[in-house]
Amino acid sequence: MPQLTHLDRLEAESLHIIREVAAECENPVMLYSVGKDSAVMLHLAMKAFYPSRPPFPLMHVDTTWKFREMIEFRDRKAAEMGMDLIVHINEDGMKEGVGPFSHGSAVHTDVMKTQSLKQALDKYKFTAAFGGARRDEEKSRAKERIFSFRSAEHRWDPKKQRPEPWNLYNTRINQGESIRVFPLSNWTELDIWQYIRREGIEIVPLYFAAERPVVNWNGVDIMVDDDRMPEELAKTAVMKSVRFRTLGCYPLTGAVESTAATLEEIIQEMLLTTTSERQGRVIDVDQSASMEKKKQEGYF
């Protein structure tokens, strides 16, 4: 008798979640951040509705500081899959020239990511937004429901989460409120990699090691991706064999030295490493309850 493996069970649960949103939510959107988790989430959405296409668009909140390879990949993928893609940029922030080098990571992330996301959700009146977050990423995420409610101001109230028994999701909201839905809640980083390998899912090449120009900024190696990096800093660039464990804004994404150029090598490196994935993400280390605080303020 065939048995369901842990990956089979995770996949089936995610498909169920994605279909439930499509069936019950008025105006859903899938937030597509171009990273590996988004790649898996999109793959699952394609599976959930096959042979139809997912009945919702993709949306990318573009801070304008993403790696160039991410943007190319994003546009190509959306076209290949036949998915509608909404790209939202905070124009006010753009006008004011907000960026990580000039304003620092906190202001940049708040304006170009958090505020921008709220703008976009309000603009299109989305009632539900899929996100690729996993519970194993961070300790307050471990506490979050799969269907996570946001007030009209996009706030998360960790003390008022709805009970979520079995696989019965209450998707009802009042005017102005919205839901964040996390179909990958129960996946771990290793599950994601194993699944990418099993399913042959394409991911942005930045995940694989290659010789890239990097500089050391605030103690973290970051890649020189365009000429907006201050010249003083860009001058110090050296070529190193590096890869990225997560992808975001290039000035805020730490590179790790590595020679892992295949999926197997990445997984091997991951299993042997002794630091967590988020360490490369500059925004999380400010203070220990920071993710919870950001979420209460509306950061996804």
Next chain:
Amino acid sequence: MRLTDDLIATDIAAYLEKHENKSLLRFITCGSVDDGKSTLIGRLLYDSKMIFEDQLASLEADSKKVGTQGENIDFALLVDGLAAEREQGITIDVAYRFFATDKRKFIVADTPGHEQYTRNMATGASTADVAILMIDARKGILTQTRRHAFITTLLGIRRLVLAVNKMDLVGYDETVFNDIVDDFYTFADELATDLEVQPIPMSALAGINITSRSDETGWYEGPALMEYLENVPVGDRRRNAAFRMPVQWVNRPNLDFRGFSGQIASGTIRPGDKVKSMPSGKQSTIARIVTADGDLPEAIAGQSVTLTLADEIDASRGDALVAADDPAEVSDQFQVRILWMSEAPLLPGRRYLLKIGAKTVTATINAPKYGIDVNTLSDMPAKTLELNQIGVTTISIDQPIAFDPYDVNRNMGGFILIDRMSNDTVGLGLIDFALRRASNIHWQAMDVNRDALAEQKAQRPAVLWFTGLSGSGKSTIANALQKRLFALGKHTFNLDGDNVRHGLNRDLGFTDADRVENIRRVANVARLMSDAGLITLVSFISPFRSERQMARGLMADGEFIEIHVDTPLEVAETRDVKGLYKKARAGEIKNFTGISSPYEPPQNPELRIDTVDRSPEDAAEEILNYLRENGFLGA
């Protein structure tokens, strides 16, 4: 565990091959406040090397700052991730954590011990295969321990680890452990008959009996916790049940394709299998099992698939596809158990939304029949249900749905209640049984139907259910009544405890389980007889309320007439026509109703007959009048 496998470094491809096919176990920790649940999870993560250096560094810093263990590591901080939890040193909401060993992958939900957060505990428990019930060795079994044990079994968990924790604080004393385990068994007897309990003495803080058995408890011979978790069977009992799939989404990419998408709730399905769409009852055959990876020859419980059917039958979201030869029941009235999860108490009579499977309907909840006292597991009066209270009640919904009792199928019998104004999830419920069949659409439609059969006999069928103690006079009254009915030209049949027990039910004894089966068979026979248009007289002690309720549910509306032959025990015992009471008192007969087995008197019988100072003929006359007045005897 994480780093023990040499293959990672030497042959990663081989490692992945091996680890892609691990099984998955979901478990929870539960129990009273501060008994060490979060500490245990922290410990498991730590011992299975799931903690990275940077996380460990911040754990050490946090432990010094807000921990409860002085300069030492406070493992609970690994799991208690909300700021409020860390400040107060308690768990408020469920944390889901993940770890893997060479054998298995685990999803663990750490649930809060505080009564106030019981609904969060229930959320964690609803998807678990195993529960670890933590007990502080110094405190023993507390109300909250009982509450959590009750909720886990209520939700269907049948494997429990009784983790007697903080053994370091009682000097690893064997008698402390044994006393707690004995205490628990006394209580657990009432919980569920098929509960499997594994007691383990441990210290979550010191890591005793967590990953391997420790010398501190040399007297303990059972498995270490990890050994148990790695080896406890995870066989999905849903696999062997009848096929069920709630239709979640109708997939229509073009006019030529119409698929029904959903997650299989139970059973197995193959192309060619006959299915029915419920509640309509329309039948068809599975044509294809469609997935993005190609069509499947077979799909099993737990998989999310898309099914196409050979015929164009109408099915939409919220309907259920079920095995044609073993369909789900359909009804719009149920007896249910509810766990109330809102600060605002249940308002009987108010309409709530009820979501079950992929269906949302409007439900009216009646006043609770009774609440359940988690300490004694006995009934207690309840007019409403308050936050975290559990009770039994009946509900009716605005349209019939397909369901299975929760104890048969979690996914077909579990529901949530939603407040229509606030949209909050206010309750969780389990269907026990239907109070009536909405319609018998999936039955073989007969040309000569029951109405025709009854009409032919110039009467309305009825099941007169006589219940009462042994020697109360059930059979005597039934016989007198049958004579009167016969004289009036009515068509009757008498089903008697003694005659059925010699034939149909001769394989059954007098244990509780046998009594239940006895009544189930008799009720079904009575049902067939009333389908044949007969007035059926059933005289059985039938001591349990729930079986009589079940019998009532089987019959068409108004056809079941419960007659309580209400003879007090002393009177029945003095009569002792068959000398049975004497034997029972002498201990020669086990499980004798009224003496060594309970009798649950009916709460609202159609008729209550006092036999102390009247003749059986009088009683028969009273029943006859009832039948006449209610139109059973024709014009």
